[in-house]
Amino acid sequence: MTEVLADTRVPLTDPRVIRAVELIWREAELLDRKEYVAWNDLYAEDGHYIVPIDPDTEDFDNTLNMIYDDARMRGMRVTRMIEGYAIAAVDAARTVRTVSRFVPASVSDDQVVVRSAQVLVAYKRGRHDLWAGEVEHRIRLSAEGADGDRITRKVVRLVDSEGAPPAAGFLL
Amino acid sequence: MTIEAQHIVADAPADLVLGDRVAGRLYTDPEIFEQEMTKIFERTWVWVAHESEVPKAGSFKMTHVGRQPVIVVRNRKGVINTLLNRCRHRGASVCEKPKGEANGFTCPYHAWSYSLDGQLRGIPYPEGYEGVMDKSGMSLRKLRTASYGGMVFATFNEDIEPLEDFLGDVKLWIDRFMKQGGGYPIKVLGKHQFKFKGNWKVQLENTTDGYHFPIVHRSWMASVDEETADMMSFMTDPECTTHALGNGHSVMQMVPEHSDLDADDGTEPLQARFDDLVAQLKSAGLDDAAVRRLVRAMHGTGFNLNLFPNVSMSAAFFRVLRPVSVDETWIEHIAIGPDGPPEVVDPVNRARLRVHEHFQGPFGFGTPDDAEGWDRVQRGAQGAPEMPIMVNRGLAREKDSPEGWPTSHVTDETGMRGAYAMWKAMMSDD
Structure with a gap:
């Protein structure tokens, strides 16, 4: 059964929502710590990690995105970030991100969709860059317990997705 | 030759470029940058669009020629124009959508409105301009525009050689x-x-x-x-x-x-x-x-x-x-x-x-x-x-x-x- 926000508001204290939020916060810390292998393990094999350009599109296949990763691309991206060849990743900015303003968009016993706001500050060579975005996580809840919960889709919509962010050596 | 002898020291920017080396100042000197904007970007053909970005009458995109904001727009006859994105009244930009379709451009400040060709069509409360100004002389500034193979270029330089000669x-x-x-x-x-x-x-x-x-x-x-x-x-x-x-x-x-x-x-x-x-x-x-x-x-x-x-x-x-x-x-x-x-x-x-x-x-x-x-x-x-x-x-x-x-x-x-x-x-x- 799926409950929709507009009709029946699911409280943040709902245990299913708490599991989702804990996973989202764990993901945020892993990304700030650049623990990319552990980060990738949070995703389901059929999961997608997406940073679109078009602020409104859901048709990621037919539009140009900044990131549109399935498991294969995500795996290669992790390799790129850690193997030591990519000079942008080797000398990446330090990041600190806050993910909050959680809103449960839909909640069932096997899937939770949570919208949130993310504010990330990236520091490199005397400059602080601000990366702000709307985030949506789709999280598959495991019947075996929270350790088995996996992200099936994460979409990060930057407020300046159609502008010109700097090129990045880290992930959102 | 010593290292010092290879240094490039000159007053005129053009003298900072030798055949096989250029002075590092070319990357860092703000005065050189200012000259580049006028002597290069405002004098030569600058790429502004691909024709597919403005596919039909009224299609437009915003871009820049050097630092100057322009609108590339296709008119009713299918001709692509490049217009300076600056109202002739008090200088406001007349367009802030990166791309889209329009019947014309209206300044948000005092609602001066321009056609797709940049001609000034309407002024609210026009009696204040009677005996002062004729609308026909107040079009959006139009840059010379030409294309080859779908690639659209514009220039502020009315005297420049034809695009095809520039491309050679x-x-x-x-x-x-x-x-x-x-x-x-x-x-x-x-x-x-x-x-x-x-x-x-x-x-x-x-x-x-x-x-x-x-x-x-x-x-x-x-x-x-x-x-x-x-x-x-x-x-x-x-x-x-x-x-x-x-x-x-x-x-x-x-x-x-x-x-x-x-x-x-x-x-x-x-x-x-x-x-x-x-x-x-x-x-x-x-x-x-x-x-x-x-x-x-x-x-x-x-x-x-x-x-x-x-x-x-x-x-x-x-x-x-x-x-x-x-x-x-x-x-x-x-x-x-x-x-x-x-x-x-x-x-x-x-x-x-x-x-x-x-x-x-x-x-x-x-x-x-x-x-x-x-x-x-x-x-x-x-x-x-x-x-x-x-x-x-x-x-x-x-x-x-x-x-x-x-x-x-x-x-x-x-x-x-x-x-x-x-x-x-x-x-x-x-």
Whole structure:
């Protein structure tokens, strides 16, 4: 059964929502710590990690995105970030991100969709860059317990997705 | 010769460019940047659009010529104009949508309204201007605009040579570039934008810098299939050359067997990664030859065609630079693909978008490493501004091709020398 926000508001204290939020916060810390292998393990094999350009599109296949990763691309991206060849990743900015303003968009016993706001500050060579975005996580809840919960889709919509962010050596 | 004797110290910017080296000050001196804006970007042809970005009457896009904001817009008769995005009344921008369709442009401040041709059509409460001003003299400023092969250029310089003369031998290469449509016209699919804290000429050089590729892009090379990595292994292949084409333009051939995509003896196998695409195209009714034309062009053409001063037709996309300040540049990576029946071009373009995302944009596997290299250039060049930036690679092996183009290996700096010769000529011109 799926409950929709507009009709029946699911409280943040709902245990299913708490599991989702804990996973989202764990993901945020892993990304700030650049623990990319552990980060990738949070995703389901059929999961997608997406940073679109078009602020409104859901048709990621037919539009140009900044990131549109399935498991294969995500795996290669992790390799790129850690193997030591990519000079942008080797000398990446330090990041600190806050993910909050959680809103449960839909909640069932096997899937939770949570919208949130993310504010990330990236520091490199005397400059602080601000990366702000709307985030949506789709999280598959495991019947075996929270350790088995996996992200099936994460979409990060930057407020300046159609502008010109700097090129990045880290992930959102 | 001592190191000191090689330093370049001069007052006039043009004297800071020698044949094989340029002073580091070219990247860092704000006064030089100011002169570049007027002497180069406001005097030459600057790329502003591809025709597919303004497909019908009223279609427009915002862009810049140098630092100046312009609107590229197609009028009712199908003619593409470039208008300064500045109201003639008090200077407000008349358009702030990056692209779209319009019947005209109305200034939000006092509602002066302009036609698609930039003519001033309406002024609220016009009695205040009776006996003061005639509307006919208050059109939006229109830049001279011309196109070749779908590439649209504009200039503030009414006296400049025709676009086709400015392009010269580049035209042949534009014709070749557009063959990657595989029998269909080319259209823009989308664009990445990013900014970097560095001078615009660092990007200008990079599009004709074959030398950096296996070093800066080792991470990307490691992530692609063997066929694609082999295709880009041009470092020691003597067939891979760069030509200087005149007027600062150059072409760098990384995959010369793909320079003319029509020249296909049928022996090169299609890449296995596109097997699914081949099957889709066949089921859409295309014969083997038509499928082969499209799929063999999935990585674009085998060259980067670098047009002075602001656009490179880079293999499978357009790379556009916009100078913002002496140490800030914005860059667009514009994805392109064939324009035709959806059952044919949609699967092709989906695959092209994924290839583009893999390398390009702020989170691509290539662009961030380029940007890191350029950031380091801008930071390092703060030291000893009189010390030269070297563009001498391959000078001793540079020869004229049968067409008369100075030519050397693809990893050599022939294209940069050509661009700096044009820079020097334009900066000398009072």
